[in-house]
Amino acid sequence: MTTSSVMFVSEGIFGVSDDAQVPLETVRWSNGLAAPMDHGAWILTGINTGLVNVTAQCFDAAPPIEATDWEEIVEASVRSIAGDLRINSGYSITPDDLPLLNPQGPGWYRMRVHASGRSINPDGVSDEPVEDYLIAVWPQQPAESVVIRSSKMIDEALLANADATPQEAAHSTPEPHDTAERDRRADVRARLLR
Numbered sequence: 001m002t003t004s005s006v007m008f009v010s011e012g013i014f015g016v017s018d019d020a021q022v023p024l025e026t027v028r029w030s031n032g033l034a035a036p037m038d039h040g041a042w043i044l045t046g047i048n049t050g051l052v053n054v055t056a057q058c059f060d061a062a063p064p065i066e067a068t069d070w071e072e073i074v075e076a077s078v079r080s081i082a083g084d085l086r087i088n089s090g091y092s093i094t095p096d097d098l099p100l101l102n103p104q105g106p107g108w109y110r111m112r113v114h115a116s117g118r119s120i121n122p123d124g125v126s127d128e129p130v131e132d133y134l135i136a137v138w139p140q141q142p143a144e145s146v147v148i149r150s151s152k153m154i155d156e157a158l159l160a161n162a163d164a165t166p167q168e169a170a171h172s173t174p175e176p177h178d179t180a181e182r183d184r185r186a187d188v189r190a191r192l193l194r
Contacts, residue, residue, distance in 0.1 A: 003099050004055040006129055007089050013042045014052070014089050016101065016111060016135060018082035031074050031145055032157025034113045039079040041111060043133065046118030046153070050126030052133060056087055056098045059138040062110065065148060070114040070134070073148035078111045078137070085109065087135055101137040110140035118153060 007014060017040030026038040035042040045052055057063070067073055078085070085102040102109055117131035147154055 001099055002055060002057045003097055004053065005097050006051050007054045007087070007098075008050070009045050009047065009052055009089055010049045012045050012048045012123065014045065014054070014087065016041045016043060016078060016085065016087055016137075018080050018084050018086075028145075030157065030161040031076075031147055032154045033072055033074045033115060033118075034076040034111065034145065036076045036078055036111075036145065039081045040085075041076060041078045043113055043115075043135070044118075046120060046122050046124075046131055047126045048123045050124075051129045052126075052131040053129045054087055054098065055132075055134045056101060057134065057136040058099060058101050058103065059136065061138055062140065063112075063136060063138070065112075067114075067149050070116055070149060072115040072118065072151045072154055073112065074145060074154070075110060075112045075148060076145040077140070077142040078109050079142070080106050080109060082106065085137070101135070102139075104139050108140060108142050109137050110143070112136040112148075119151070 013035075017037075027035050027042060028037070029035045029044075033044055035044060065073070080102045083102065083106040084100060086100060087098045101111075112135075114134035114136075115131065120130045147158070150158075
């Protein structure tokens with residue numbers, strides 16, 4: 001099922017979450033596009049405030065990757081605890097026509113976030129949609145986030161968070177005390193800078 005809508009965003013984010021308390025202290029900002037939490041996730045927009053085009057799809061299994069029209073693509077795991085996983089703006093003006101993303105109920109899902117236009121008006125205000133998002137979701141056990149198609153914005157976020165483990169990505173990262181950890185971090189930095 002595929003459904004599209006225009007949605008209002010503020011503060012440069014919109015959500016994919018249940019109607020449950022958002023666990024802000026667990027947010028992992030590491031890739032700069034999809035920020036998973038203990039349950040639910042934030043999607044980071046380029047604009048600060050305004051309208052974006054959003055398309056939602058739910059599947060029974062992972063769909064083929066369609067990268068042709070997208071500047072950025074990231075996959076992340078998202079957990080539903082209440083069984084009503086939906087795309088939302090965090091405001092009462094969230095579109096009602098976007099579907100339930102987890103018809104199978106509570107549990108773990110994989111979310112593929114496609115984005116285009118995030119660099120057109122960074123941190124700006126847009127009365128007309130200049131950014132497009134496709135959120136595809138299917139049931140799957142949790143796995144590491146994966147960048148499928150990168151951009152300057154994603155590369156900068158990955159570099160800024162290269163020292164963070166998934167659990168630390170939302171928090172400050174202490175300096176490593178052992179040689180193995182320093183070597184691992186140096187390897188991550190080198191791979192990101194290639």
